[in-house]
Amino acid sequence: MRIGFTANGRPVVADDVWEGESLLYVLRERLGLPGSKNACEQGECGSCTVYLDGSPVCSCLVAAGQVAGREVRTVEGLAGEDGLDPVQQAFLDAGAVQCGFCTPGLLVQTHALLERDPHPSDAGIREALSGNLCRCTGYEKIMDAVRLAAARRSTRTEVDG
Amino acid sequence: MGAPGPRGVLRGEKNLEKITTDHPHGVGASAARPDGILKVRGEFAYSSDLWAEDMLWGTALRAPHARARIRSVDVSAALALPGVHAVLTHEDVPGRRTYGLEIEDQPVLAVDQVRYHGEPVAVVAADHPETARRAAAAIAVDYEVLEPICTEEQALDPARYGYVHAPAEYRGKAAGNVLHRQRVVSGGGVTDAVRARADVVVRGEYRVGMQDQAFLGPESGLAVPAEDGGVDLYVATQWLHVDRRQMAPVLGLPEEKVRISLAGVGGAFGGREDLSMQIHACLLAQRTGRPVKVVYGREESFFGHVHRHPATLRYEHGATRDGRLVYVDARIVLDGGAYASSSPAVVGNAASLGVGPYEVPHVSMEALALYTNNPPCGAMRGFGAVQACFAYESQLDRLAAALDMDPVELRQRNAVREGSLMPTGQRIDSPAPVAELLRRVKALPLPPAAGPDVRELPGALSNSTHGEGVVRGVGYAVGIKNVGFSEGFDDYSTARVRLEVIGGEPAAMVHTAAAEVGQGGVTVHGQIARTELGVERVTIHPADTGVGSAGSTSASRQTYMTGGAVRLACEAVREALFARGRARYGWTHDDLSLAGGKVVSAADGVLAGVAELLGGEYVEETRVYRHRPTQPLHPETGQGFGHVQYSFCAHRAVVDVDVELGLVRVVELAAAQDVGRAVNPSAVVGQIHGGSVQGLGLAVMEEIQVSEGKVRNPSFTDYLIPTILDTPPQPVDVLELADPHAPYGLRGAGEAPTLSSTPAVVSAIRAATGLTLDRVPVRPEHLTVQRPPTG
Known part of the structure; x- marks a missing residue:
């Protein structure tokens, strides 16, 4: 089947999609957007997290056909024309990236967390990220990164405001 | 690499090319990862992200039984499915049919029996991963299911329960179902007279379950057939050259026709020390003449790599009333599963480190790994030492309770220090x-x-x-x-370092085969080059078999070993540069160093710029670094300078x-x-x-x-x-x-x-x-x- 939707602000079309294919598969294998990762493909690890119409979802659990006409934003769509998103920069600066396989999902999930709660508590961060597995970092520097991103975002908002 | 490469057809190749970063941070600084920006942008190409024009998808059919004879395999229904390009069994393997890290006991594809649940029996290449999966499911295998050998008791009684590897096929150094054994005896061992000197004795039997590395990036890679009859493999692994050593004889190719490049690695933790999909993908690429991509799902990943050895550990500690250890008598039994993998090294670690960081006058230790029909076990972070640590530290707590002593104080009282003797007789220096x-x-x-x-x-x-x-x-x-x-292994790493001028500024390029698995090896190699060569711009060349072996990214060794090799190569580059200066300008200084892109004499200050000295040419040196030699442990006493x-x-x-x-x-x-x-x-x-x-x-x-x-x-x-x-x-x-x-x-x-x-x-x-x-x-x-x- 043919599926059209919006990916990172651009209209995309995938042809010859088999009905069993997930959004994750179509992004990675048909649209040249392999940033979303395939660590478990059963919704346990969160490494395939993308925005679907503004809500973070595990793209491995979304059938590609469900996405027709909708808006998808992946890790490749986080950075703007003027550089990295503050969440991306904070993950780098805090040393929260080792192998990096969990990173795309964590970035999208953290981005969504800070959109709805700009000043999360530590317990709130842990709750929000509890669906994203990381095997390298022990999560300490991920906590640091989220705190850093929140602090920078609030500074930026105050300046902008 | 010289040979015809397929890079032009690859998508997602950014980190398969060179990565250059500019910053001043040398050894001792928390320098940023050179691959960090690619990783946070989602542009870092992991092994599962690769894609080539016209590629096929490979998958394996795995055994549903832990122990069975294979009566027949019928692939005709699978081959008949539209979109299927190849179905291979052991009969299609062009070269040797077994491989292994230390002992070649593992079939590439099961020959006439399977020895563990999940053992690969056949592989398929098709034009869609789902087609490949359906084709694998359509292969008809007739099994005669046998009673598996699962426990220590069963493994140690082959007369009754049988052999995992028949005696004629056994390739280890022990016998029966014992894969490897190591004893360590010190202070004359633990005799009745020694036991009599202990005021307090505690005994325990401890068990450690089978742990999985659970790296997030699944086993995956892309094999591309080359025009010269060889194959180019892009894969996530821990040691490129040991992969190649095992692959080439199976593929029937000379090593130089098996070219391996490291694709992005999503964690390893020991689980990528053994081969997984490497040979299967290459066999399918050879057969079909097309690039073949293999990506395990999570379930297959659990079957597709070795795990941490489950262990049963029996310990007896004796101590004086004032909390001095007198003896440790211990036996550690590790379940090696169906194939050897790195079990001998795991046994060596368990035996030689099995009493922990404590001074113990009398030790009698035996560690062994067994062949069973359980999943193969091998390398995982801390292997051998992890299992032992749970047991000896539990024993120390038990001893502290028996002595009514603070458990930290008991540990400190018996702790090794510089100069202490290990049970192997090795002095900590x-x-x-x-x-x-x-x-x-x-x-x-x-x-x-x-x-x-x-x-x-x-x-x-x-x-x-x-x-x-x-x-x-x-x-x-x-x-x-x-x-x-x-234990006497010839452990070395190789580094090639080039110093050149780019855009008027001196720049270093570091080329090694060290597998970056997330730990940050590429970061520290750049830091070392900056410190040794006084430059800010460093390019990390992709890891591949175009340079000598770096050894494994395991055993906590890469910063030591490949870091050591990078430093040696940098020193050689520096000396070659100074030699130019001596030849050209007649320098006689013995106090030269490189800093800020200049040659500096401690006494006379700046002598020349690196760019001026190079004059449009470059200096490149390759060096091999070896740590000081170790010795094998004596098979009966475990004595030796082992570590x-x-x-x-x-x-x-x-x-x-x-x-x-x-x-x-x-x-x-x-x-x-x-x-x-x-x-x-x-x-x-x-x-x-x-x-x-x-x-x-x-x-x-x-x-x-x-x-x-x-x-x-x-x-x-x-x-x-x-x-x-x-x-x-x-x-x-x-x-x-x-x-x-x-x-x-x-x-x-x-x-x-x-x-x-x-x-x-x-x-x-x-x-x-x-x-x-x-x-x-x-x-x-x-x-x-x-x-x-x-x-």
Whole structure:
């Protein structure tokens, strides 16, 4: 089947999609957007997290056909024309990236967390990220990164405001 | 690499090309990862991201039985499916049909029997992964199912239960179903006279479950057939050259026609030391003449790599009334599963490190690995030493209780130090601050009592308690790990370094075959080049077999070994540059160095710019670094200078236990570790955090459930690894006591934190519950069903 939707602000079309294919598969294998990762493909690890119409979802659990006409934003769509998103920069600066396989999902999930709660508590961060597995970092520097991103975002908002 | 490469057809190749970064941060700075920006932008090409024009998808059919004879395999139905391009069995293997890291006992595809649940029997290439899966399912295999050999008792009685490998096919150094055995005897062993000198004796039998590395990036890669009849493989692995050594004879190719490039690696932790899809993808590419991509799903990943050896450890410790160890008598039995993998090295570590970082006058130790029909076990972070550490640290707690002594004080009283003798007779000849690490970790402030937020209580989001039934406990542990390959192995690494001028500025390029698996090797190689060559611009060449072996990214060895090689190559480049200056300008200085892109004399200041001296040419040198030699351990006594370096870490765990529901929350996990020299402090702390949490996982949740040889939980739904909710704050205290034998004085850091976190957490649970707890992982029923009746 043919599926059209919006990916990172651009209209995309995938042809010859088999009905069993997930959004994750179509992004990675048909649209040249392999940033979303395939660590478990059963919704346990969160490494395939993308925005679907503004809500973070595990793209491995979304059938590609469900996405027709909708808006998808992946890790490749986080950075703007003027550089990295503050969440991306904070993950780098805090040393929260080792192998990096969990990173795309964590970035999208953290981005969504800070959109709805700009000043999360530590317990709130842990709750929000509890669906994203990381095997390298022990999560300490991920906590640091989220705190850093929140602090920078609030500074930026105050300046902008 | 010289040979015809397929790079032009690859998508997602950015990190398969060179990565250049500009910054001044040399050795000792928390320099940024050169691959960091690609990783946060989602542009870093992992092995599962690769794609080539016209590529096929490969998949394997795996055995559903732990032990069976294969009567027949019929692939005709699979071949008949539209979109299927090849179906291969062992009959299609052009060369040798077995491979192995140390012992070649593992079939590429099952020949006439299967020895473990999940053993590959056939492989398929098709134009869509689902077609490949359906074709694999259409292969008809007629099995004669046999009773599997699963337990120590069964394995040690082959007359009754049979052999995993028939005696005619056995390739190990022992016999029967014993894969490998190592004894260590010191102080004349543990005799009746020695036993009589102990005032207090404690005995225990401990068990460690089968842990999985659970790296997030699944086994995957892309094999591309080359015009010269060879193959180019892009793959996530830990050691390119040992992959090639095992692959080439199977593929029927000379090694130079098997060219391997490292694709992005999503974690490893030992699980990529053995081959997984490498040969299968190459066989399919050879057969079809097309690129073949193989990507395991998570379930296949659980079957597709070796695991941490489950172990049964029987210990007897004797001590004097004032808390001095007199003897340790121990036997460690490791389940090696169906194939050897790295079991001999695991046994060597367990035997030689099995009494822990303690001075013990009399030791009688035997460690062995068994062949069984359970899943093959091999390398996982801290191997051999992890299992032993849980047992000896549990014994130290038990001994402290028997002596009514503080458990930290008991450990400090018996701790090794520089100059101590190990049970192997090896004298520790660099700092060994075991007592100091314990002192430091104990001196850290304790966390406050849990607040009212249920997310900070056992059960967390399950909202299972508001504090009732919750008891706090504190526990300590310390461990010892060897660094580098031991027991006489010729362990080396190779580095090629080029110094050139780009855009008027001197720039270095570092080319090694070291596998960057997430630990940050590429970061420290750049730091070393900056320090040694006085440049800011460094290019990291992709790791491939176009340069000599770097050895394995394992055994906490890469910063030591490939870092050492990069430094040697930089020194050679520097000397070659100075030689130019001496020839051209008649320099006679013996105080030259490179700094800020200039040649500097300590006495006379700047002599020349590097750009001027190079004059449009470049200097390139390749060097091999070897650590000092070690010796094999004597087979009967275990005596010998077996290890290059030791690494030490201590933990303090604080837990809250809901004693009614058996739920554990680790409240804090503090660590103190000596790293000799922190080449990159941020990365070192990252290793300690990550290693500690893998130990936490083994303590309270991680276990591959195997019954009758069958894996029951091959998914992240059923095999649990710690989430961010299961993981506590982790204060870390890093010591830097230089090892005079090592580059920059550094001490391999990656594994030691994985050892002591497990026993520290269990010790804390014991303190909270009063239970014995002699098995990990500790499960809720261990804390409730076994709980002594109250009142």
